[in-house]
Amino acid sequence: MSKARGRFIKDILAWTDTAYNAALLLYSLVSLVSSFVIGQSVRLLLNSIQERNFDAFLSCILTSMAALAALVPISYAARFSTLRSAEYVGKRLCIDLFTHITSLPAAYFDTHKAGDLQSRMTFDIQRSTRIFRLDLDYIAKLLLNGIGCIVLMCIIKWEICLLAVACGIIGYMLNIRFLRPVQQSSREISGQAGNMTDTFTGIIRGSSTIRALGLQRWTEAKFNADNGLMKKSGLKLNRIGVLQDGIGTIIASINTFVFLAVSLAFLGRGGLRFGDIMAAFYYSLAVVNLFTDLSRSFSNLQNSYASIIRINEVRELPAEREGADRDAAGTRSRDSALVTFDRVVFSYDGQRTVLNGISFRVQERDILLVKGPSGAGKSTVFKLLLGLYDTGGISICGEDIRAIPPAKLRDMFSYIPQKPVLFRGTIFENIALAKEDATYEDAARAAQKAGIHSFIDSLPEKYDTAIGDDGALLSGGQRQRIAIARAFLKDAPVLLLDEPVSSVDSLNTGVFYAALDELIREKTVLLISHREDGRLLAEKYGDRIKTAELTA
DSSP states (O other), X not given: OXXXXXXXXXXXXXXXXXXXXXXXXXXXXXXXXXXXHHHHHHHXXXXXXXXXXXXXXXXXXXXXHHHHHHHHHHHHHHHHHHHHHHHHHHHHHHHHHHHHHHTSOHHHHHHSOHHHHHHIIIIIHHHHHHIIIIIHHHHHHHHHHHHHHHHHHHHHHHHHHHHHHHHHHHHHHHHGGGHHHHHHHHHHHHHHHHHHHHHHHHHHHTHHHHHHHXXXXXXXXXXXXXXXXXXXXXXHHHHHHHHHHHHHHHHHHHHHHHXXXXXXXXXXXXXXXXXXXXXHHHHHHHHHHHHHHHHHHHHHHHHHHHHHHHHHHHHTXXXXXXXXXXXXXXXXXXXXXXXXXXXXEEESSSSSEEEEEXXXXXXXXXXXXXXOOTTSSHHHHHHHHTTSSOOSSEEETTEEGGGSOHHHHHTTEEEEOSSOOOOSSBHHHHHHTTSTTOXXXXXXXXXXXHTOHHHXXXXXXXXXXXXXXXXTTSOHHHHHHHHHHHHXXXXXXXXXXXXXXXXXXXHHHHHHHHHHHHHHHHSEEEEEOSSOHHHHHHHHHGGGEEEEEOOO
16 A cells, blocks of 8 residues: 555544544445345335235335334434534645645745645645545445345345356456546646636736736636646546446446346246345345445545645645754854844755845844845845744844744734735724734724824724725725834834835835834834935934845
8 A cells, every 4th residue: 555545544534533433334324224124125025925925015015114214314314414524524624734834934835836725725625525525425335235235145145146246346347447547637637727726816816917918818828728638637537437337337237137147047946036036136236336336436536535645745745843943042142233144145946046145233223224136135134034934144132043933033023015915804904913912992003103094084984994805995005004004013123124115106205204203213124125215214313224235
């Protein structure tokens, strides 16, 4: 058994619980008892007719009806219980995958498509939960019912049972050959679904630009190409399914003809009664299905198996470190600076160097202007400070940042990116992100300091106003002021400003820094900008200004 298949079985056992397993067993037992009741009823009814025992005929009908009526609600309750448990399994699996994705290091997202992750969170999760909603209970029912019917057939005539088992094994051996192609096609469909999702997401995100540049035909061609590949793999999977259906029909027909020929021979010799033959025939269908449908179920399981593999590919990736790096814990220096970069060298891909020996020191309440041409690595400085990537040579108060747990490290910084990131929701929810237990009063105070409270207060819904995707219902300046309000609310000792006025016209640059005045006055500031922001800051904070020059 391969490592992946062993992990697959381990995951199934890990995600199921006692309630699910009990319901699964009960549902399978009800199916077996129903088969027994029906088979024995057919046997007794036909034999009583053949023997003209009409009292036994009537008694058998009443008993069978009562037994089946009692089994129906039990079967319904067991089936409902398995479905309910399957939904909980799907929910736990979804939460587990989401939690792990959000814990992955930033480097993972640099090299992987967002659409592929979306596909794993939706398409693959849905196909994986099929195991618990459909596949497991069907396989359990097939096994218990099929094995039980083999025993019942042997009681009637073991020679006929051997013929049914032989037909079933032939069908199983033919169908099992399709398992690998089904798994391969299923993985292709999952991957292509990720590509198509990524293409669609990009088209929606850039819809305005696509319209402005007249790129509708290009986007349609790109999406149709991805959809065509998915359709090709789907057709391949459907062809396999049609072949398996044909094999099942042929095997069932062979079993019927062989069974009738052998049974009639036994009937002619007086070795069987007519009711025994019909009951055995009913059981033989279950025996053949045990093998042919079991192999089909294994093929269906490959669809879910392929998705489980794709989910595990992400779940097995190492998460971002949660605690301090012990190897870096002993590198504490005597440097008293708040932030120190000491000959820092960094590359994203291990080939092209982004920072090559960068050094600077920032004392408490300093304002550091990080300057340099595009591509010099200015934003990379902030990413390294926030612990998004690991590298040596960076310390906080003399302590290697790798020795500081990421959560504690990031609590030291308020970050206003070049383009503020806002989420679908209300204004209050977006400001309150900076503080876990923030109240409306906290958000209002922060908004007042950021100079946006009067605007918010003029809205009909005030702080409960929805802002759309990425703050689409707000202007660029309003989005930036909400980001400033976040920084006020977080009240971290170090403020990181990544080209915060890039989308603000030159006339409003001074207004923007006026809104930041109180925050800058009290904090240590690192500022990235292509503009002459230093001139504006020097007029008020000249003695605090330092400069770090980066080269491309």
